[in-house]
Amino acid sequence: MCKKLKIGVIGLGRIGQIHLANLCRHMPETEVVIASDLSVSTHDIARNMGVQNLSTDASEVIDHPDVEAVIICSPTSSHVPYTIAAAKQNKHIFCEKPLDISLSGIQQTQKVVEAHGVKLMLGFNRRFDANFNQVRESVLSGRVGQPHILRITSRDPSPPPISYLKKSGGIFLDMSIHDFDMARFIVGSEVMEVYVKGDALIQPEIKEFGDIDTAIIVLTFENGAMAVIDNSRKAVYGYDQRLEIFGSKGMAKAENNTPHNTQFYAETGIHGAPPLHFFLERYQQAYRTCLETFVACITKDYPSPIDCQDGLMATAIGIAAMKSLSENRPVKMQEVLESIPSI
Template sequence: MNKVIVGVIGAGRIGRLHVDNLQKLPSLEVKAVSEAYLNEELKLWAESQGIGLLTTDTEIILQDPEIMAVFICTPTDTHAELIIRAARAGKHIFCEKPVSLSLEKTMEALRVVGEEGVLLQVGFNRRMDPNFRRLKQLVEEGELGAPHVVKITSRDPQPPSEAYIRSSGGMFMDMTIHDFDMARYLAGSEVVEVYARGANLIDPVFGRNGDIDTAVVTLSFQNGVIAVIDNSRQAVYGYDQRVEVFGSLGSACADNCRPTTVELSTAAGITRDKPHHFFLERYSQAYIDEVVSFSAAIQLGETVICGGNDGMQAERIAKAAKESLETGLPVQLPLQTEVEAC
């Protein structure tokens, strides 16, 4: 089977992570990387990775006939335009979340993807986490009966920088959007009502930038499932990522991942390792597996694990959560026809 030749657009932290992972996979080959802001550190990194071309010109990647797929790892406000340009160039697309901060721009990008007949995978990598995939399998196999409640805890170990907060799109679009996607994934249905409460309890920097650092969101689904999500920008003990699905025949929980499973019991108490400290550790395998899945979708004609419509629906929920937070009222979310996009 021929390799998938790839171009990566954006060489920040997440772009370099993807390149590092792509280089480990025999089914893919990174031919070129584009980055608007080149420096000596990036040049040395590209050389160490054996990248043949490091450029500031994205168009070189889009117009290269050998490159079959692009990874979009740039700031969110550039995603939709790059998706459109890549689709019109005939490239399959992997794009980090969210597709955009505007539903109108997202829908336009998905429309072009559908017209051009290329694949689009959105980077909700948590779907590929082995623990959460096992929960999904249990739900699909009926082991839990009819799902009733999905509970998601997602708490960062420390707040991001103020510069990041200013450009993030807010907690719901930046952080909770992963949990909105996970709730849809496990509930197997669409959200019809969103109710959000939030506060500034950690650092006034969030409030100064019109954001919150603590939130609880309740989602009601068309099939009757209720989801409860709690978020915090600072869990002093580590990166807290837990999910439970409760159903008519039982419940299943995915606990935090830790450096070891050792539990020490003494007269002084019982201790075990704290959770992994950050998302790069916690979801290291998920980042690899989502790329493997994308490659298989291209080579074998399989459906992507998380497509354009999934990205759009998560954005719709995030927008509704922000409206609910501002009004103090539940927000009804009418069912929307899926945009035709892979």
């Protein structure tokens, strides 16, 4: 067997556990040599997966001499410092989204990562979904023609607890950021302007801390395309993840996935399965392919498909969206990007 890539995992929350399970159960070409989480209550989960070294201190992961790559799944505020520390130790980095909520933080990270020549890949896992890939392929191959209208529907089955929302950075950086990245991925051009209409129709109380749960976001791209994203924190029928790109030559359209492909014909009509419940189910394979791609980037020395620049743009669109919502006007991306200090 080939030599296994030695990996350290930082953060064993919901998303950390997904990555850990994929590494331990389905990626025998890797070995998780150490994992960390502030809460020791998560350590047993990792031990049951076969991880022998556990710590409450992320620096033990980063500094571990055997670790060749780190997977950062800790809270957003720690992404930049851990990434920079790992880069300085010449470790490759897979970091969950968003890389940061400040553009200058992202730019600073980018400099360090490039200086040390390590791989950095961001966890925009949806890029590895078979449906969205197929749609993108239709654009790249020219079948769609010149892109005119992109529609993304992205709705969660139920909102997270208020306590989570308060620290989430708001719907745009927490939830819509995936859609911003997807819009760039599909259209293949940069966003020029953002307009948002939104409201708290599900949990009016979140307005108190400036958040919303329902949004329509209009993006205008450099290549002339327009996109509209609709977000909701609560679709009672499940996780709604569809998109379609309409162009001068045709339209490519991705539908939801379902747990099975059967229908029941009753007196009351035809009944089919609702969409897969949430991201764990829907993006199960995408999460795996995403990590496998990261590993392949390292072992076969490919460039990272999702780099700092992608993180920067997704966050910048999120900042523009917040501005548009609060000022009820379209916001040019230039307004946001100009705010970055030239380093």
